[in-house]
Structures are given as structure tokens and as C-alpha cells.
Amino acid sequence: MENGIHDSVRLLAEGDFTHIADSFANAGFKVRLPARGILQVVSSSHMLRRPRLLISVGVHGDETAPIEMLAQLLAVLERGPHALAVDLMVAVGNMAAIVEGKRFIDADLNRMFRADRGDLASAAEATRADVLMRATAQFFAGPDADKWHLDLHTAIRPSVYPTFAVVPAVIAVTRRDALLGLLGRAGIEAAILNTKPAGTYSAYSAASFGAASATVELGQVGVLGSNDLGVAAVMAGTLDRFMRTGRLEADEARPRVFRVAQELVKQSDAFRMTFGKDTQNFTALPPGSVIAEDGDTVYRVGGESEYVVFPNPDVRPGLRAGLMVVEER
Ligand SMILES: [Zn+2]
Incomplete structure (x- = not known):
């Protein structure tokens, strides 16, 4: 230390x-x-x-x-x-x-x-x-x-x-x-x-x-x-x-709430993201765009904008390499 x-x-x-x-x-x-x-x-x-x-x-x-x-x-x-x-x-x-x-x-x-x-x-x-x-x-x-x-x-x-x-x-x-x-x-x-x-x-x-x-x-x-x-x-x-x-005060501001649209699971060492590792959390990707490729598997954004969180292509195969989230409305 x-x-x-x-x-x-x-x-x-x-x-x-x-x-x-x-x-x-x-x-x-x-x-x-x-x-x-x-x-x-x-x-x-x-x-x-x-x-x-x-x-x-x-x-x-x-x-x-x-x-x-x-x-x-x-x-x-x-x-x-x-x-x-x-x-x-x-x-x-x-x-x-x-x-x-x-x-x-x-x-x-x-x-x-x-x-x-x-x-x-x-x-x-x-x-x-x-x-x-x-x-x-x-x-x-x-x-x-x-x-x-x-x-x-x-x-x-x-x-x-x-x-x-x-x-x-x-x-x-x-x-x-x-x-x-x-x-x-x-x-x-x-x-x-x-x-x-x-x-x-x-x-x-x-x-x-x-x-x-x-x-x-x-x-x-x-x-x-x-x-x-x-x-x-x-x-x-x-x-x-x-x-x-031991009590909560009345809250004023609330966080914006997102839900997970899809989970990017690295299946093999061929996993590649289409954006850099330095991408900020909550960066928006437009509908339909390619998120990542892993051999024959292609991850794409769905019908509405998705935001990338925790992109980490360097995890071991089998583990989560990122989350895609959409905003709750
Ligand atoms: Zn941590």
C-alpha cells in the first residue's frame, strides 16, 4: 500500500x-x-x-x-x-x-x-x-x-x-x-x-x-x-x-431509467465490436446498426436507438462483453 x-x-x-x-x-x-x-x-x-x-x-x-x-x-x-x-x-x-x-x-x-x-x-x-x-x-x-x-x-x-x-x-x-x-x-x-x-x-x-x-x-x-x-x-x-x-428524505431528482435490450456475450476470440474500447458508457447507436460480430453471429441495434454500457471486448469467452440499453418511457 x-x-x-x-x-x-x-x-x-x-x-x-x-x-x-x-x-x-x-x-x-x-x-x-x-x-x-x-x-x-x-x-x-x-x-x-x-x-x-x-x-x-x-x-x-x-x-x-x-x-x-x-x-x-x-x-x-x-x-x-x-x-x-x-x-x-x-x-x-x-x-x-x-x-x-x-x-x-x-x-x-x-x-x-x-x-x-x-x-x-x-x-x-x-x-x-x-x-x-x-x-x-x-x-x-x-x-x-x-x-x-x-x-x-x-x-x-x-x-x-x-x-x-x-x-x-x-x-x-x-x-x-x-x-x-x-x-x-x-x-x-x-x-x-x-x-x-x-x-x-x-x-x-x-x-x-x-x-x-x-x-x-x-x-x-x-x-x-x-x-x-x-x-x-x-x-x-x-x-x-x-x-x-434511518429514513429517506423526499426525493426531488430521479435518475433516467433504462432497461436492458440485449446482452453481448462473447462466444469466441473472434468477437469484435464495431466501436472503440474507449467508447463512453451510454453512447447512442442508431436503429439497425451493427454492434459487434462474433464469427457468424452479428449483434445489431433493434428498432429504436440503443445505448452501449460496459463495453469490454477483452473478457473471457462465455462472459458478458457489454450491455445494450433503451430508455424507458
Ligand atoms: Zn466495478
Whole structure:
């Protein structure tokens, strides 16, 4: 880890919650540390039905801005732990990759939150996914409460909407509506409803526990300790207020909502996209135009404009090389 990084950021990146755990325990909370990089803080009163909020960061090891943002939030709470008004779980995803400044060690952790991992079952990330899934199940079990999960990322490439979210379509409509309100309040400009579970952490928590979950992209990848947190500041403020009140404020702005029109799955090494890797997320492609070719398979835009998200032709064959979305009207 680099020198010059603030202690709270370094400790969070290393998954060391011992100081924060002591602070909450001394304030009367029930605190669990089920594994390195995972902290659970719940009210010791069984009478209180508080919202349950899971915040995860570092599922991709090179996406460090959310780690810095969360470190700041936790450092403030640590000094005034009584203010916490939600049951809170914090998870640092891929600590081994964070140390190396890489997206992952063996394979993408954010495709592993499912039972069937195919030929990735022996990847280092599979073990970590098991640990995270067990802790998440434990946290979201028990009496009914509103469950929330924000999995915080940064995108590899620039985006027409610098902050956006992927929302599993499986979330119940009323909860989805509340989630879009929270995201809008947090400055998220676009939300993609994803009908295809992709083994992501947020898809898992939504499908398995009914959580209002989202994968949130907060600007671009940067080096730990030197991120520009301007883009994440509105999210930080919103999370801070939610953690202190347990309530959502009335929302003003809502994200533009998109849904997935088609998924580009790389079938072979012959996969070629018709646009550059540096294409911005949410770049519009006109109806009928060719998106990609993969041997005999040709991916084309349908009858209305589609927007490309997460174009990544370098993934392994069998994995998603991009999403095409259309705006909901
Ligand atoms: Zn990511």
C-alpha cells in the first residue's frame, strides 16, 4: 500500500475494522466481524425494527474512490457511534486485488455471487464470494425490515452519465421506487433495470433476500488515496443522512431509467465490436446498426436507438462483453 494514504482509508482497504468495531461495541451495539473486511453493527434492542443497510466497496480492486468515501463516512461515525440509526453491514470485496491495484486476482468477483460458477469455481475470488454470501445471508436473515444494498463501484471508462446504477429487475415495484428515490437523492443520473442476473453482488442480495439493491458507478477508476471525491460527495451526504435518521428524505431528482435490450456475450476470440474500447458508457447507436460480430453471429441495434454500457471486448469467452440499453418511457 502506498505511503501518504490517510490511516482510515488504509485500514478500510485492508479490511481492518478493529477500531471501528470497538467504538460501536462501547456504544452498546452488537458488533460482529464474521471475516476480514466485513463489519456488522446491529441494535441490541429487539424492539427496534431498523432498516438494514449493506454498503459494499472494492468488489473490483482498482475501484478505489468508494473506499475513500466510505472511510470518511465511517471515521465520522466512529467518533459519534450513537448516531447510527440503521443496522449496518460494511463489506470490502476483494482485498487481495486492492493491495495489488488490480480489478481482480484470478477472475471477476462480481460474477461469482451464485452457486454455479462454471470453470471459475477454483478462482481465488470464489472463496471470497462464499464468505461474503454467508455474511450477507446472516445479516439479512431475521425479522422483516427494509433491506438495502448499495454496491459501490467506479467505471473503467468515461460515461455520458458520470454516475449511474444497475438495478436488478427482480426487486418489488414499491421497493424499486424507493430505491430510485434514494439514488436520485444521491445524485445518480441514470439507472439500468437489469432482467438478466449476471452473478453480481447486488443481483444476489436482491434475488435472495428481497433487498432494494443496486450496483452504483460513481465516476471513474482512480488510484487509492488520490481520487477526486467530488462525484461521490452527493452520495456520501445522502448515505450519511440515511445512516443517522434511518429514513429517506423526499426525493426531488430521479435518475433516467433504462432497461436492458440485449446482452453481448462473447462466444469466441473472434468477437469484435464495431466501436472503440474507449467508447463512453451510454453512447447512442442508431436503429439497425451493427454492434459487434462474433464469427457468424452479428449483434445489431433493434428498432429504436440503443445505448452501449460496459463495453469490454477483452473478457473471457462465455462472459458478458457489454450491455445494450433503451430508455424507458
Ligand atoms: Zn466495478
